[in-house]
Amino acid sequence: xxxxxxxxxxxxxxxxxxxxxxxxxxxxxxxxxxxxxxxxxxxxxxxxxxxxxxxxxxxxxxxxxxxxxxxxxxxxxxxxxxxxxx
Numbered sequence: 202x203x204x205x206x207x208x209x210x211x212x213x214x215x216x217x218x219x220x221x222x223x224x225x226x227x228x229x230x231x232x233x234x235x236x237x238x239x240x241x242x243x244x245x246x247x248x249x250x251x252x253x254x255x256x257x258x259x260x261x262x263x264x265x266x267x268x269x270x271x272x273x274x275x276x277x278x279x280x281x282x283x284x285x286x287x
Contacts, residue, residue, distance in 0.1 A: 211277055211278070211280065212277075214273070214277040214285070215274055215277040215278060217273075218270045218271075218273030218274040218276075218277055219270065219274060220270075221266055221269060221270035221273065222266070222267055222269075222270025222271055222273075222274065223270070224266060224270075225262075225263045225264070225265070225266025225267035225268070225269070225270055226263065226267050227263070228259055228260075228262055228263030228266060229259075229260055229263025229264050229267060230263070231259060231263070232256050232257065232258075232259035232260030232261075232262075232263050233260060235252075235255075235256040235259065236253070236256040236257060236260060269287075272284050272287055273285065
């Protein structure tokens with residue numbers, strides 16, 4: 202496989218993992234916003250327990266995706282197979 206192709210794949214994997222990291226960070230941010238906003242969502246969330254659980258689930262999924270994206274970025278830049286498989 203030519204070196205240019207491997208370099209292109211490395212940077213494409215890095216960009217994809219940056220997008221996963223950014224999406225996870227946005228989800229975590231929205232989860233925090235919904236869980237703790239006293240004026241906006243708190244009245245709606247207090248009325249339905251499912252929405253409160255959903256906010257915490259959104260936060261957990263966002264943190265997991267952020268961690269996954271970060272490890273993927275590190276793995277792509279270092280060409281580390283264990284980090285990419287994780």
